Amino acid sequence: GENVEQHPSTLSVQEGDSAVIKCTYSDSASNYFPWYKQELGKRPQLIIDIRSNVGEKKDQRIAVTLNKTAKHFSLHITETQPEDSAVYFCAATYRAAGNKLTFGGGTRVLVKP
Amino acid sequence: DGGITQSPKYLFRKEGQNVTLSCEQNLNHDAMYWYRQDPGQGLRLIYYSQIVNDFQKGDIAEGYSVSREKKESFPLTVTSAQKNPTAFYLCASIGVTEAFFGQGTRLTVV
Secondary structure (H helix, E strand, O other): OOOEEEEOOEEEEEOOOOEEEEEEEOOOOOOEEEEEEEOOOOOOEEEEEEEOOOOEEEEOOEEEEEEOOOOEEEEEEOOOOHHHOEEEEEEEEOOOOOOOOEEOOOEEEEEEO | OOOEEEEOOEEEEOOOOOEEEEEEEOOOOOEEEEEEEOOOOOEEEEEEEEEOOEEEEOOOOOOEEEOOOEOOEOOEEEOOOOOOOOEEEEEEEEOOOOEEEOOOEEEEEO
């Protein structure tokens, strides 16, 4: 089955700096890679995703890059703000109805004002 | 509110007692999942169901049971066999891609 590893487990950045979280996956058949943000005590919510036919996707201050050959993908947050403080999870799956979504271990991001 | 509802939000269990967590969705998704989250930890898969009347064990199924009698509902029972049940439990339903999560149930053993 799929195995997703996520690094770092914690990340502290100064407000305005960039944050980068990296994930690797094991199953070369995986073709869909979402990122979820979980604020304290709340449910995870999708913030951005990327499919395997795309190398990079950007949405305002967040971007995701995918390297299929190396089987890794990364989340980039630019111009970080205090409201970016949360736990971020990457995930991987083969895109078909009902397929299991495998999550990474999460990264706790703290943006210091 | 995302179309998936968990109840209750907080639950207290006595030693040796079984408790059932509710998860209902109106998104018409076939697949539903239960995850456990411990403080500072990731999401660990307990059970999942890809279709009505069928479910599979996840990575940490021991001490838990589920049923999937209706497409909309996927209740999780935490049995007395689960020795360390205090955690945050998240239910999710998944369409073709995106997973939608419920607001979670925080279970505490008293």
